[in-house]
Amino acid sequence: MKSDIILLGHGSGGKLSHELLDKLIVPTLSGISQRDQNDAAVLAAQNGRLAFTTDSYVVDPIFFPGGNIGDLAIHGTVNDLAMAGSRPIAISVGLIIEEGLAINDLREILESMRAAARQAEVAIVTGDTKVVPRGKADKIFINTSGIGVIDHDLQISGSNAQVGDKILINGTIGDHGMAILASREGLQLESGITTDSAPLNSMVMRLVEQLGSQLHTLRDPTRGGVATTLKEIALQSRVEIILQETALPVNPAVSGACAILGLDPLFVANEGKLLAFVAPEAAGLALGIMQTHVYGKQAAIIGEVTSTAAGKVRLQTSIGGLRAIEMLAGEQLPRIC
Amino acid sequence: MKSDIILLGHGSGGKLSHELLDKLIVPTLSGISQRDQNDAAVLAAQNGRLAFTTDSYVVDPIFFPGGNIGDLAIHGTVNDLAMAGSRPIAISVGLIIEEGLAINDLREILESMRAAARQAEVAIVTGDTKVVPRGKADKIFINTSGIGVIDHDLQISGSNAQVGDKILINGTIGDHGMAILASREGLQLESGITTDSAPLNSMVMRLVEQLGSQLHTLRDPTRGGVATTLKEIALQSRVEIILQETALPVNPAVSGACAILGLDPLFVANEGKLLAFVAPEAAGLALGIMQTHVYGKQAAIIGEVTSTAAGKVRLQTSIGGLRAIEMLAGEQLPRIC
Numbered sequence: 001m002k003s004d005i006i007l008l009g010h011g012s013g014g015k016l017s018h019e020l021l022d023k024l025i026v027p028t029l030s031g032i033s034q035r036d037q038n039d040a041a042v043l044a045a046q047n048g049r050l051a052f053t054t055d056s057y058v059v060d061p062i063f064f065p066g067g068n069i070g071d072l073a074i075h076g077t078v079n080d081l082a083m084a085g086s087r088p089i090a091i092s093v094g095l096i097i098e099e100g101l102a103i104n105d106l107r108e109i110l111e112s113m114r115a116a117a118r119q120a121e122v123a124i125v126t127g128d129t130k131v132v133p134r135g136k137a138d139k140i141f142i143n144t145s146g147i148g149v150i151d152h153d154l155q156i157s158g159s160n161a162q163v164g165d166k167i168l169i170n171g172t173i174g175d176h177g178m179a180i181l182a183s184r185e186g187l188q189l190e191s192g193i194t195t196d197s198a199p200l201n202s203m204v205m206r207l208v209e210q211l212g213s214q215l216h217t218l219r220d221p222t223r224g225g226v227a228t229t230l231k232e233i234a235l236q237s238r239v240e241i242i243l244q245e246t247a248l249p250v251n252p253a254v255s256g257a258c259a260i261l262g263l264d265p266l267f268v269a270n271e272g273k274l275l276a277f278v279a280p281e282a283a284g285l286a287l288g289i290m291q292t293h294v295y296g297k298q299a300a301i302i303g304e305v306t307s308t309a310a311g312k313v314r315l316q317t318s319i320g321g322l323r324a325i326e327m328l329a330g331e332q333l334p335r336i337c
Numbered sequence: 338m339k340s341d342i343i344l345l346g347h348g349s350g351g352k353l354s355h356e357l358l359d360k361l362i363v364p365t366l367s368g369i370s371q372r373d374q375n376d377a378a379v380l381a382a383q384n385g386r387l388a389f390t391t392d393s394y395v396v397d398p399i400f401f402p403g404g405n406i407g408d409l410a411i412h413g414t415v416n417d418l419a420m421a422g423s424r425p426i427a428i429s430v431g432l433i434i435e436e437g438l439a440i441n442d443l444r445e446i447l448e449s450m451r452a453a454a455r456q457a458e459v460a461i462v463t464g465d466t467k468v469v470p471r472g473k474a475d476k477i478f479i480n481t482s483g484i485g486v487i488d489h490d491l492q493i494s495g496s497n498a499q500v501g502d503k504i505l506i507n508g509t510i511g512d513h514g515m516a517i518l519a520s521r522e523g524l525q526l527e528s529g530i531t532t533d534s535a536p537l538n539s540m541v542m543r544l545v546e547q548l549g550s551q552l553h554t555l556r557d558p559t560r561g562g563v564a565t566t567l568k569e570i571a572l573q574s575r576v577e578i579i580l581q582e583t584a585l586p587v588n589p590a591v592s593g594a595c596a597i598l599g600l601d602p603l604f605v606a607n608e609g610k611l612l613a614f615v616a617p618e619a620a621g622l623a624l625g626i627m628q629t630h631v632y633g634k635q636a637a638i639i640g641e642v643t644s645t646a647a648g649k650v651r652l653q654t655s656i657g658g659l660r661a662i663e664m665l666a667g668e669q670l671p672r673i674c
Contacts (some may be wrong), residue, residue: 013560014665039417040390053377080376091390136475145482204475223350328351
């Protein structure tokens, strides 16, 4: 690369764009040869329904304890595909870069994307790069969209939670949001909190294979946290959910930081967690699958679907009360993902 | 909507986000019921290979003569899917909105997206909305990704141009870029130049059906214009291309504005144009298909593939010379799409 920062010309579509693509972006992300670069990637025919999702990442800061905007963008889209019970097969990467970004920062982000995609066994097959003038974006925004294949007949959906279902989570809550916030506030060194950002597709595949139709709902509690996500599912499935406060796994450093900052970990974003609603007789099996998976060691059963009282989520507190849970109001933590 | 501008809380994932999604974004773009909103859309199984593409739109200004960032974003992705010879079936929409954007502007953009998707007969099936603080983006950026189905065996590719091929374009060059630039420079009223932004998938389907394996290469000459796109194809296919200057259709207002601003229309972006490389015996048929299509009335044969001299593009000028054409150097027109 002739420049060590991104220039406006890197987004022109002309010579500088081709240099950036040919020397850095394409070799790092995909290795597709110049000869095979077309306006769209062509994928083999697939047997099964398709899952399709998109997410843009605007996280601030772009580097944070345990990750950066690049691997976060891969994990997020892999996980959204997995929550539909699909096997992710292809990801697109759309970069919007602010003029002046260091090429070395871009390289580190792209290398993290490649590593995350390899770990999740999904291919980055197509992309786009835009550059905007200084002050018109904030370092880098990344969109990842993805395609997954659903090669079974299960209807895994937020509208499929059923009375009696047990609700599981695969580990501690609030780590990602507090890692970002601690990083912004300069608390990261003392707190030791790192993001939980991780690909959950292999865990989901095991749940799908072993639980079959006893697996009803999967969702990753990102923005708005576990509380907001459960409220969404309660509304979609028209049920009541009771959550056990004492069952919620929370990293002590996270609960400490939340206390200092006046936040409730139930509303703080996660990026490597899933909520699974399963038939009660399958709860033990699901818990075992999670706890023997690298991203589920602290998995727990945290609640259940108690009735058809539409759209209610209540928290059974440690002192025995029942507190109504609503969605996050306002903007607790901007630019968390 | 309780606010008439976008607030940071509209990107929180909480109550305000749900209000924005439920009252404006989802009803306008897709009409998917709240009950069916999951992390990923689920599409029926498809017969055929899949095309997959992504593009982010950062055009400035967001409203311009003949269109806005919304319909541009639909047309661009529909066209990228069409250039692979695929039939677009599903589009995702990722919005990055700057705090303070007027809700009415957002509504107008979303309504244009819906209209463009309907015209192109493609469904908007999934999306994502992020909000960043004032000064951290520029009004709105839109990513659209798309899936198309290829239900034939043709290998339409930038690497498939063959010696003897005729090169066609479906109309005048440079309209989009000059509409944006005239708009920025305050020349739009006098010039009367409007964007050519349009969906080209129905024209491509006719070419695919009627030309079959005589259709070798399709590409839309967006950033970098016709010159840069032909250079890309010459490099991919390792051939020499000769272009006839007198055959290039140019709107007189565009050539006038280019002359004033010192630009070459060959390097100016188009958003409703395609370059087709076809076997010489099919050139008349292809031209007829284009000229009888609403977006091809001024179609023309503009050049041919003359030899295997790898990667060369030359322009036969009106006075008989041969000028070498290279890719756009630097940044002629930033944020054109």
